[in-house]
Amino acid sequence: MRKIEHIGIAVKNLEVSNKVFEKLFGAPAYKFEAVESEGVTTSFFMNGPNKIELLAATNPESPIAKFLEKKGEGIHHIAFDVEDIVLEIARLKKEGFIVLNETPKKGADNKLVVFLHPKSTNGVLIELCQEIK
Numbered sequence: 001m002r003k004i005e006h007i008g009i010a011v012k013n014l015e016v017s018n019k020v021f022e023k024l025f026g027a028p029a030y031k032f033e034a035v036e037s038e039g040v041t042t043s044f045f046m047n048g049p050n051k052i053e054l055l056a057a058t059n060p061e062s063p064i065a066k067f068l069e070k071k072g073e074g075i076h077h078i079a080f081d082v083e084d085i086v087l088e089i090a091r092l093k094k095e096g097f098i099v100l101n102e103t104p105k106k107g108a109d110n111k112l113v114v115f116l117h118p119k120s121t122n123g124v125l126i127e128l129c130q131e132i133k
Contacts, residue, residue, distance in 0.1 A: 001080040001088070005111075005129045006044070006051035010067050010076040014041055014056035017073075021045050021054065029054075033108045040064050042108045053079075053108065077115070079127035085112050088128055092116065104130070 011017035022028050022045075029043035039062025045052045055076060057065035067076055082088045085104045093099055098117035107113035107129065116126040 001082055001128070003081050005079040005081040006053045007075060008053045008055055008077040008079060008127070009074065010064050011054050011056050011073050012068060014043060014054060017054050017056070018043050021052065031109065034058065035108050037105065038062060044109060077125040077127045079129050082128050082130050085114055085128055085130040089114055097121065106132070
């Protein structure tokens with residue numbers, strides 16, 4: 001894992017939350033994207049070298065909708081940039097981590113993504129991200 005790629009924050013209303021974060025950072029979101037396979041719409045903000053992803057559910061069965069129902073708005077995951085996601089999956093499985101989706105899937109912001117179960121990471125949902133080349 002080379003660096004924190006972004007922090008994901010689950011929100012109930014993307015439009016309202018975008019206004020809050022725009023005020024917070026003094027700049028608008030630089031990107032908006034729908035990830036239909038996950039039932040989510042996202043927006044991305046930069047703050048210096050740090051990236052924040054806001055995630056809002058597009059249907060009541062999406063993972064974000066279930067998260068919001070159970071825990072409310074707040075930090076959903078921390079994403080780490082990796083050079084080779086397949087090698088990193090194998091390494092982490094060998095170390096005993098629970099991988100939620102062993103086959104990388106296309107996520108937002110031109111990334112291949114895999115998630116680690118919070119049960120194996122002290123209650124934190126971890127996302128691994130590799131830039132699609």
